[in-house]
Amino acid sequence: xxxxxxxxxxxxxxxxxxxxxxxxxxxxxxxxxxxxxxxxxxxxxxxxxxxxxxxxxxxxxxxxxxxxxxxxxxxxxxxxxxxxxxxxxxxxxxxxxxxxxxxxxxxxxxxxxxxxxxxxxxxxxxxxxxxxxxxxxxxxxxxxxxxxxxxxxxxxxxxxxxxxxxxxxxxxxxxxxxxxxxxxxxxxxxxxxxxxxxxxxxxxxxxxxxxxxxxxxxxxxxxxxxxxxxxxxxxxxxxxxxxxxxxxxxxxxxxxxxxxxxxxxxxxxxxxxxxxxxxxxxxxxxxxxxxxxxxxxxxxxxxxxxxxxxxxxxxxxxxxxxxxxxxxxxxxxxxxxxxxxxxxxxxxxxxxxxxxxxxxxxxxxxxxxxxxxxxxxxxxxxxxxxxxxxxxxxxxxx
Numbered sequence: 258x259x260x261x262x263x264x265x266x267x268x269x270x271x272x273x274x275x276x277x278x279x280x281x282x283x284x285x286x287x288x289x290x291x292x293x294x295x296x297x298x299x300x301x302x303x304x305x306x307x308x309x310x311x312x313x314x315x316x317x318x319x320x321x322x323x324x325x326x327x328x329x330x331x332x333x334x335x336x337x338x339x340x341x342x343x344x345x346x347x348x349x350x351x352x353x354x355x356x357x358x359x360x361x362x363x364x365x366x367x368x369x370x371x372x373x374x375x376x377x378x379x380x381x382x383x384x385x386x387x388x389x390x391x392x393x394x395x396x397x398x399x400x401x402x403x404x405x406x407x408x409x410x411x412x413x414x415x416x417x418x419x420x421x422x423x424x425x426x427x428x429x430x431x432x433x434x435x436x437x438x439x440x441x442x443x444x445x446x447x448x449x450x451x452x453x454x455x456x457x458x459x460x461x462x463x464x465x466x467x468x469x470x471x472x473x474x475x476x477x478x479x480x481x482x483x484x485x486x487x488x489x490x491x492x493x494x495x496x497x498x499x500x501x502x503x504x505x506x507x508x509x510x511x512x513x514x515x516x517x518x519x520x521x522x523x524x525x526x527x528x529x530x531x532x533x534x535x536x537x538x539x540x541x542x543x544x545x546x547x548x549x550x551x552x553x554x555x556x557x558x559x560x561x562x563x564x565x566x567x568x569x570x571x572x573x574x575x576x577x578x579x580x581x582x583x584x585x586x587x588x589x590x591x592x593x594x595x596x597x598x599x600x601x602x603x604x605x606x607x608x609x610x611x612x613x614x615x616x617x618x619x620x621x622x623x624x625x626x627x628x629x630x631x632x633x634x635x636x637x638x639x640x641x642x643x644x645x646x647x648x649x650x651x652x653x654x655x
Contacts, residue, residue: 258388261299261315263308264323269350269374270300273321276377305334312338312345319387321380323373324351324362332365336564339366343566346387350375360527360557366564369502369529382503389506390536401513402639405538407523408545409555414577415544416440417609418602419522420449420487421632424618427485429633430640432517435478437488437508439534440524441497444490447479452616455479455489460496462488463504471515474508505533518639527561535565542573542599545590547583552593559596573599580604600635603627 262273277296299315301307304325311317320338325331339347347367351358354370362370368390369383406419423436437459438444447455457477462469478486488508491497512519521534535541543558545551555574562572576590579601587598605628612619619629 258319259297259299259315259317260319260321260384261301261308261311261317262321263301263303263305263311264321264350265302265304265325266323266373267302269323270302272374273380274298274300276375276380279377305331309334309338312342316342317345318391319346319348319384321348321350324349332361335362335367336365339564346390348383348387356526356528360561363527363532363561364557364564366566368532368565382501386502386506386533401516401519402540403509403513403519403521403538404540404542404639405521405523405535406542406544407535407558408525409543409558410545410551411525413544413546413551414602414609415542416446416522417449417613418542418544418575418577418632419520420446421612421618421620422635423485423487423518423520424450424481425620425629425632425636426518426520426640427482428618428620430636431484432640433484433515434518434520435474435486435488435512435516436520436522437512438490438522439531440522440526441490441500441530442494442526443524444522446522447487447489448616449613450481450487450616450618451479453479455487455492458489458491458496459508460491460499462508463500466504466507469507469511471511474511474515500530502529502533505530506537509534509537532565535562535567538571540573541567541571542575544575544577546578547576547580547585547590549585552585552590555590556594559594569596572596575599576601578602578604578606600631602631 262270264270277298299311299317301311308320308322312320335347339345349362349367349370350373351370352373354372359370371379371383406415408415420436423434426432427434436446438446462474462477475486478488480486509519521538523531523534541562543555545555574596576587576598587601591598605626608619608623608626608628612622619626619632623629
């Protein structure tokens with residue numbers, strides 16, 4: 258793998274070179290990545306313009322790039338580079354990246370931002386994650402399907418839909434379902450289906466990631482039904498920092514091998530952990546409503562997804578609390594976002610309110626309600642697609 262490091266600070270370039278020179282088969286990162294070929298490092302003392310030249314001339318697999326003070330110009334140039342070389346991985350090195358800055362760089366195709374100066378562990382972990390993404394892209398079709406629900410704006414109803422779809426797939430379609438709450442700081446997905454105390458959280462699992470298997474994952478979940486479990490978010494927001502990007506793939510790999518559907522409730526915070534989870538998703542369900550603020554934020558979010566290289570077929574836009582009489586129609590939304598609406602969920606406030614307040618899924622509370630029917634339709638469609646794919650593979654290899 259060819260890595261190009263571009264920085265105006267010689268000390269940063271020397272640190273990167275030193276860290277990579279220590280990257281051998283005795284290193285934990287090397288063992289995780291099963292690397293067979295050494296890295297080729299190209300160090301360039303310069304700025305963004307030099308990055309453009311090295312991308313064209315050397316065609317690196319990964320670009321480590323220090324951000325300059327002229328952030329606006331950086332983003333414009335970098336956007337052009339990632340558009341011309343979509344397979345190029347980019348890790349931005351910048352001092353104390355804010356959530357706003359992270360969102361801006363993700364929009365132009367950067368998957369991670371590391372604070373400067375980078376530490377050995379943070380740099381090698383980021384390189385290892387990039388290597389894993391490349392490896393996973395060539396892997397055969399997996400067993401379980403990963404469905405990620407993410408709100409375009411607060412109050413969209415993404416958690417409600419994620420939890421109720423999970424219950425419907427398990428209860429109505431007899432699928433084995435795991436719901437993982439990746440809204441790490443403020444997640445409350447378990448409360449939508451149960452008032453039981455969680456035996457463990459995703460932070461507890463991350464803390465013991467070395468012993469993670471199907472049995473350990475199941476024992477960490479709140480068991481809603483025999484075939485539906487929820488891995489809850491940390492009960493204390495400060496514990497969210499214990500979940501690192503390198504924990505995401507092991508958790509999801511184990512879940513995929515043990516469940517038909519793995520549903521992720523992603524919060525609004527776009528960071529390295531969220532992007533790792535979204536990378537693994539077979540389908541992403543951005544959830545919005547029929548108002549201008551939702552449309553504005555949905556456009557920003559969809560632009561980020563496109564910059565991250567997600568194919569349009571991976572996105573399933575959901576319009577929640579749909580009102581036929583609204584001045585903003587589904588056609589208006591599709592034309593503005595350049596994205597097809599997958600499903601519209603009817604506005605059924607009284608049923609939803611009772612469901613949320615009592616922690617009872619709508620399929621159980623009001624099975625004949627319009628919203629229960631809409632969620633059931635999604636579950637039937639997803640289950641049917643999965644069964645057809647399984648039959649096709651059985652026929653292919655019989």
